[in-house]
Amino acid sequence: MFRTLLCAVVCLFLFTSVKADTFTLTGGLAYTSFDQFGLQASGPNILINGAAGGGGSYTFATCNPAPCAPGSVLNVGGVFLPQNLRNGNLFGGTATINGVSYTGLNFGGALNITGSVVLPSDYVNGQPFIVPFTMEGQLTGFIRCPEDPFNCTQQVFDITLTGSGNALATIPQFGTRTVAYNFLPGTELVPEPGSLGLLGIGLSGLLTWARRRGR
Numbered sequence: 001m002f003r004t005l006l007c008a009v010v011c012l013f014l015f016t017s018v019k020a021d022t023f024t025l026t027g028g029l030a031y032t033s034f035d036q037f038g039l040q041a042s043g044p045n046i047l048i049n050g051a052a053g054g055g056g057s058y059t060f061a062t063c064n065p066a067p068c069a070p071g072s073v074l075n076v077g078g079v080f081l082p083q084n085l086r087n088g089n090l091f092g093g094t095a096t097i098n099g100v101s102y103t104g105l106n107f108g109g110a111l112n113i114t115g116s117v118v119l120p121s122d123y124v125n126g127q128p129f130i131v132p133f134t135m136e137g138q139l140t141g142f143i144r145c146p147e148d149p150f151n152c153t154q155q156v157f158d159i160t161l162t163g164s165g166n167a168l169a170t171i172p173q174f175g176t177r178t179v180a181y182n183f184l185p186g187t188e189l190v191p192e193p194g195s196l197g198l199l200g201i202g203l204s205g206l207l208t209w210a211r212r213r214g215r
Contacts, residue, residue, distance in 0.1 A: 021098070025135070025163035026185040030080075030113075032058040033178045037080060041163070041183050048139070048161075050082065050093035050107050061169050061177045063119070068171050070121045076131050076167045076179050077114040082107035082139060095141055095157070102156055104143055109158075111137035113181060115167055126172040133181055134164045 025048075028041030037058040038051035060078030068074060093105035115133030123129065139161050145152035165184035171177050 022160040022162065023097070025161060025183040028183055030111075030135075030181040030183075031178070032060075032080070032181075034059060034176050039082075043163070043183075045098050046159075047096040048093075049095070050105070059177050059179055061171050061179050063171065067173055068119060068123070068125055070119055070123045072119050073116055074119055074129060074131055074169060074171070075116045076169050076181075077112070077133060079137075080111045080113065082109050082111065091142075091144055093141070097157055097159065102141055102143065105156075106142040106153065108140040108142065108155075109138035111135055111139065111161060113167075126170075128168050128170045131167045131169050132164070133167045134162075135181070135183075136160070136162045 023046040024043045025041040025046070026043040028039075030041065031038040031051075035058070036052070040049050040051070042048070058080065061074070061076045063069070063072040063074050065072055091104045091106045093107055095102045095105055113133055113135045115131045117129070117131045119129065137160070139157075139159055140155055141157045142153040142155050144150075145154050163183045164186075165182045168180045168182065169177075170179075
């Protein structure tokens, strides 16, 4: 009884401390493909790590008109539901918010990402392309209840997330579509080659982390 009461008091304190706060992601990335979603990003007073595999398509990347060709409008984004992380990452996420660290997290909420660009005259179907994007939404974190970890969860934070940057969209005519959303500390339309290299390194790290979490 005392353990249950103590947990309730501690969780209430932690949840209240970050309830309704707004945080802006300025580094790291989110990654989507047919059956993977990952978020490994940071900003002032916040660091979020979560990934999952399986459960259907997480990628929204289309051209209008299709297929993608010079003059088409390439759209990326969509509403991503972090609770889908439960499919392959049950209570495996981590976060540090306002100096408070959480482990063994499950995520909820909804992140809305939007971005579009007109493909140039020299665009070749299937080549990766940079698309500026913006993101906003809610993210909630849950942990298992110590007294009944398999049947009970407790919410420990509820925050608003914002961010913007450049998405690297790969839309082959045949095969898997992927989009990597690179968060930047301001809207930069097209990164330098060095920035693209950093994006590739970060994406490789996130994919490796997601595979390990999905085991």
